[in-house]
Amino acid sequence: xxxxxxxxxxxxxxxxxxxxxxxxxxxxxxxxxxxxxxxxxxxxxxxxxxxxxxxxxxxxxxxxxxxxxxxxxxxxxxxxxxxxxxxxxxxxxxxxxxxxxxxxxxxxxxxxxxxxxxxxxxxxxxxxxxxxxxxxxxxxxxxxxxxxxxxxxxxxxxxxxxxxxxxxxxxxxxxxxxxxxxxxxxxxxxxxxxxxxxxxxxxxxxxxxxxxxxxxxxxxxxxxxxxxxxxxxxxxxxxxxxxxxxxxxxxxxxxxxxxxxxxxxxxxxxxxxxxxxxxxxxxxxxxxxxxxxxxxxxxxxxxxxxxxx
Amino acid sequence: xxxxxxxxxxxxxxxxxxxxxxxxxxxxxxxxxxxxxxxxxxxxxxxxxxxxxxxxxxxxxxxxxxxxxxxxxxxxxxxxxxxxxxxxxxxxxxxxxxxxxxxxxxxxxxxxxxxxxxxxxxxxxxxxxxxxxxxxxxxxxxxxxxxxxxxxxxxxxxxxxxxxxxxxxxxxxxxxxxxxxxxxxxxxxxxxxxxxxxxxxxxxxxxxxxxxxxxxxxxxxxxxxxxxxxxxxxxxxxxxxxxxxxxxxxxxxxxxxxxxxxxxxxxxxxxxxxxxxxxxxxxxxxxxxxxxxxxxxxxxxxxxxxxxx
Numbered sequence: 001x002x003x004x005x006x007x008x009x010x011x012x013x014x015x016x017x018x019x020x021x022x023x024x025x026x027x028x029x030x031x032x033x034x035x036x037x038x039x040x041x042x043x044x045x046x047x048x049x050x051x052x053x054x055x056x057x058x059x060x061x062x063x064x065x066x067x068x069x070x071x072x073x074x075x076x077x078x079x080x081x082x083x084x085x086x087x088x089x090x091x092x093x094x095x096x097x098x099x100x101x102x103x104x105x106x107x108x109x110x111x112x113x114x115x116x117x118x119x120x121x122x123x124x125x126x127x128x129x130x131x132x133x134x135x136x137x138x139x140x141x142x143x144x145x146x147x148x149x150x151x152x153x154x155x156x157x158x159x160x161x162x163x164x165x166x167x168x169x170x171x172x173x174x175x176x177x178x179x180x181x182x183x184x185x186x187x188x189x190x191x192x193x194x195x196x197x198x199x200x201x202x203x204x205x206x207x208x209x210x211x212x213x214x215x216x217x218x219x220x221x222x223x224x225x226x227x228x229x230x231x232x233x234x235x236x237x238x239x240x241x242x243x244x245x246x247x248x249x250x251x252x253x254x255x256x257x258x259x260x261x262x263x264x265x266x267x268x269x270x271x272x273x274x275x276x277x278x279x280x281x282x283x284x285x286x287x288x289x290x291x292x293x294x295x296x297x298x299x300x301x302x303x304x305x306x307x308x309x
Numbered sequence: 310x311x312x313x314x315x316x317x318x319x320x321x322x323x324x325x326x327x328x329x330x331x332x333x334x335x336x337x338x339x340x341x342x343x344x345x346x347x348x349x350x351x352x353x354x355x356x357x358x359x360x361x362x363x364x365x366x367x368x369x370x371x372x373x374x375x376x377x378x379x380x381x382x383x384x385x386x387x388x389x390x391x392x393x394x395x396x397x398x399x400x401x402x403x404x405x406x407x408x409x410x411x412x413x414x415x416x417x418x419x420x421x422x423x424x425x426x427x428x429x430x431x432x433x434x435x436x437x438x439x440x441x442x443x444x445x446x447x448x449x450x451x452x453x454x455x456x457x458x459x460x461x462x463x464x465x466x467x468x469x470x471x472x473x474x475x476x477x478x479x480x481x482x483x484x485x486x487x488x489x490x491x492x493x494x495x496x497x498x499x500x501x502x503x504x505x506x507x508x509x510x511x512x513x514x515x516x517x518x519x520x521x522x523x524x525x526x527x528x529x530x531x532x533x534x535x536x537x538x539x540x541x542x543x544x545x546x547x548x549x550x551x552x553x554x555x556x557x558x559x560x561x562x563x564x565x566x567x568x569x570x571x572x573x574x575x576x577x578x579x580x581x582x583x584x585x586x587x588x589x590x591x592x593x594x595x596x597x598x599x600x601x602x603x604x605x606x607x608x609x610x611x612x613x614x615x616x617x618x
């Protein structure tokens with residue numbers, strides 16, 4: 001069992017790495033910061049995934065990135081020469097759509113969802129039969145004016161029963177202002193894909209979904225139901241869908257406060273922190289920052305291949 | 310003295326209103342929601358201000374709106390037929406500029422300020438001799454790309470010693486991302502014009518400065534020094550500049566958590582809540598919401614004239 005008070009084990013040689021790999025039959029991978037950074041594949045990732053597959057391990061991909069749908073992810077993997085199927089992929093946008101359908105029990109074809117975020121959310125909802133509005137509607141790219149906004153002219157849409165908010169690099173005042181109008185209706189649910197404050201890209205730390213969601217949350221004085229890691233809605237859905245034995249699962253990620261917390265609070269057998277994303281070795285070993293410590297850590301995912309070959 | 314546990318007095322007739330007016334020599338007015346709503350002047354405001362002036366009262370205008378400079382405010386007042394001078398006006402943008410110069414003691418002509426916000430902040434800083442960057446620079450209107458942003462190409466500007474953040478209806482991911490890069494430098498100060506979560510406009514409640522600032526705050530894991538109401542930096546500057554006797558001053562506003570709190574914690578002799586902005590009579594009389602109660606309240610500022618004429 002994961003024990004957050006024990007000192008993390010550093011994977012830095014063959015024997016420790018082989019012992020680690022043998023312990024688990026399922027590996028759940030965060031993507032950005034673990035497999036790749038934006039459009040840049042990290043070293044030996046393909047070889048590592050092939051190696052684990054050759055040992056009969058089940059590989060699942062769990063990402064808080066809601067900007068892409070699962071089908072877009074399949075293409076992204078393929079572009080890196082990694083063959084995966086949609087059912088291996090769980091995005092926070094998909095988790096949010098599942099939450100709307102299975103937990104809030106909104107009715108497809110009748111209840112509508114207002115999206116503050118990118119296409120990954122919309123596509124998953126549309127596949128489930130939900131109508132959506134907001135999102136990347138180009139009319140929201142226009143400067144906001146109370147008097148002329150087409151989203152206000154005939155009043156708000158009464159069919160909107162839920163707001164889903166996620167990362168939106170097209171954030172602007174028009175999107176924030178209209179989303180706030182829906183959040184001011186107490187009967188409209190407020191769901192967040194995830195609450196990551198930042199994410200790494202090309203050597204920079206950029207504002208994450210949680211950053212814009214905090215803005216909406218403060219303006220509306222409401223707290224959203226968050227669906228992505230570390231929230232366990234997502235893990236429970238995966239465990240159920242795949243019939244997993246949690247003790248034989250290891251979560252691999254680059255963030256203590258989402259990935260490692262997700263594996264730890266979800267009772268998975270192990271957690272592995274890689275240092276190619278947001279965290280440092282110092283943070284991995286520091287147990288005073290209020291986040292769980294990983295069970296294992298290593299400088300990069302590719303080490304699993306490198307140290308064993 | 311203001312006593313937040315006493316029941317607010319409703320001004321609804323001549324005698325109570327005259328008694329109220331006689332108590333004070335200086336009235337500090339919030340603007341939006343009190344004098345006007347956006348570009349719509351509220352009823353009998355001109356008459357009320359003339360009436361108070363005719364009684365020899367000093368009138369000061371204290372606004373958390375940082376989008377306009379004091380000189381722009383003089384023009385706005387003039388457009389409504391109200392004659393005021395720049396030294397009667399205190400904006401949160403001006404208060405932030407004063408804070409940078411007099412408290413942080415940054416050096417004009419040498420230390421630069423990065424602005425997340427509109428022109429009211431920039432103009433006040435420029436008048437004091439500070440160079441600024443960010444703000445409404447049109448290059449920030451372009452979609453953000455780590456590889457091409459001109460604000461990243463040659464690295465961050467080392468002369469930037471402070472970020473001032475305020476309401477920015479041109480908010481976008483480019484502005485948020487670059488501002489975050491400066492906030493990630495611990496030596497760069499973080500100043501907020503004000504932290505209002507919302508403001509009223511044409512019957513709607515829109516996201517305020519505090520909404521975007523919360524987004525930056527969450528992404529950077531930093532808390533800004535806030536300059537506007539209810540922060541007392543602003544009140545202390547006004548009291549000093551005008552040589553005021555606090556016991557003879559009354560703060561007039563439409564928000565409990567900024568205006569009334571500002572007057573109350575600043576030890577002013579009185580506070581008057583008007584109901585033309587964000588609050589209701591129910592909220593004025595409710596003492597369970599954690600905000601101070603006003604000493605007085607009335608449905609609109611114009612009542613001070615209407616009830617006495």
